[in-house]
Amino acid sequence: MAPIQASQAELDRRKIVGINAEIVTDVTSTDFPGHWPGEDHSWDIEKFKKNFQVKMYKNDKIEANFSLVGIDAAVANALRRILISEIPSVAIERVFIYNNSSVIQDEVLAARLGLIPLKGSKAGIIDFLKWWTKPAEGEPEGSTSNDLNTIRLKLNVGCTRNKDAAPGETDPFKAYHNAHIYAKDIEFVPFGHQVEIFGSEHAVVPTNPNILIAKLRPGQCIDIEMDAIKGVGRDHAKYSPVAPASYRLLPTITITQPILGTDAEKFARCFPQGVIGFEPVTKKEAKQKGSGYVGHEGEKKAVVLDAMKDTVSRECLRHEEFQGKVKLGRVRDHFIFSVESVGQWDSDVLFVEAVKSLKSKCEALRQNLRNMPE
Known part of the structure; x- marks a missing residue:
């Protein structure tokens, strides 16, 4: 029987760590062989090349901010530890x-x-x-x-x-x-x-x-x-050539029901500046039954502008008017790195050196495995 192929929407859902008022859910990764019956989640280098991305946001001499998308937390943490403790x-x-x-x-x-x-x-x-x-x-x-x-x-x-x-x-x-x-x-x-x-x-x-x-x-x-x-x-x-080197997971904010008017302004204040913005309810939205916008044409509604700026304080989950209207989460395989050099190395060179160090460790491990007695 051919392996079952889950939809992309389902795969994206599995990557979200749920941030709730009291607890954090879905912390453990499930994309490994045998967890989902009939699905093939064996590691494949071609699949990794296709999904892996590096997104650069800031690249100064002293500070670099970038994202690594599509890697495991163990690899991201290995790079962080090398940056702190193994670059001379x-x-x-x-x-x-x-x-x-x-x-x-x-x-x-x-x-x-x-x-x-x-x-x-x-x-x-x-x-x-x-x-x-x-x-x-x-x-x-x-x-x-x-x-x-x-x-x-x-x-x-x-x-x-x-x-x-x-x-x-x-x-x-x-x-x-x-x-x-x-x-x-x-x-x-x-x-x-x-x-x-x-x-x-x-x-x-x-x-x-x-x-x-x-x-x-x-x-x-x-x-x-x-x-x-x-x-x-x-x-x-x-x-240590960095002060500091850290990463965080990409926040996600999903507005599931309309947040309008003064509630939208209060909702925006629950987040750092630039995370939530406002847009007017369009005529088309106001005519769409079941959308929650009927009769609110031209009224201000809350929209997500840039979730990356969010610090995931969960402040919005404390207010009754937002209950059931918003879902917070973090993307499990999207790591936002912040590397600040103390000045001896350029910040982007530091990361390249960390990758070289990790590569040499992998080469050494592979050679040791080859030399192991059968």
Whole structure:
């Protein structure tokens, strides 16, 4: 017997996660072999190619918003986790403090410096810079550091009085020199082959020069050296190249019965701006029996403009006048990604790197399966 083919409307209905006033329904996916009698839901690469889509909404250097349609939640979550924890970046790992007379304790200052995102030559960080290894027991500290695995930085700033300031000046920016120390005061000190790889325009510097490190007053200074190394987010959050990387399911809003007049205005206020709009009831709709619009020609009715802007607050389900008139849901296989780079990588490149990483993991798994003894 030939497999039963469900209608497209039925297949679309099965993808909706129901959002109700008290509970969420139809959470579990059912498009797997054996769940629907007589239907063939075995995974097929050609079917996947036909259904899979990538929709880009925003593609800036720092932020990217896009949708992945037609994939399983496990794949979407794998990409999210790779973005957070497995794409390499550079961060300060060791801080050598020669003088710190500020009010910030040494360990707190070191922690603040480690969290400053750095950027530089992408080719240098990925291809030239190698992974730093910890010295073996008995070896001196720094014995494994060299120009191939360590970026050297320094910060040497002292606060002095401004002799040209007006008497009684209280503004620290006018009364003192170097009253505030910012990330832009960190200097890159290339050595070895780094002079060639990390040239002037590719120098390793903080992604945001205006990050405040400390406040000083006359007589106080900070004199330190720092070693930055390559790492990944699973080792420490400071190596994560994104802040943040997240996804959400596409919301759906279905108006099942007319919502008119003042009720339509109240209905729109239940959602973020731009989700619900208004249209006048047409003459044709007003003449159609059973439509709910009879006798309301020209009156304002609520329509869905852009469900993607909805945050699924379920506010509309709290009001009696909307009971039975609206259904809320989310599309199970439509993931809206938001990727914000800390500056070392372009946001769209981050996602491409995550796909490459997932592909390499799949290749490694396939090779291991081939090598398994029968």
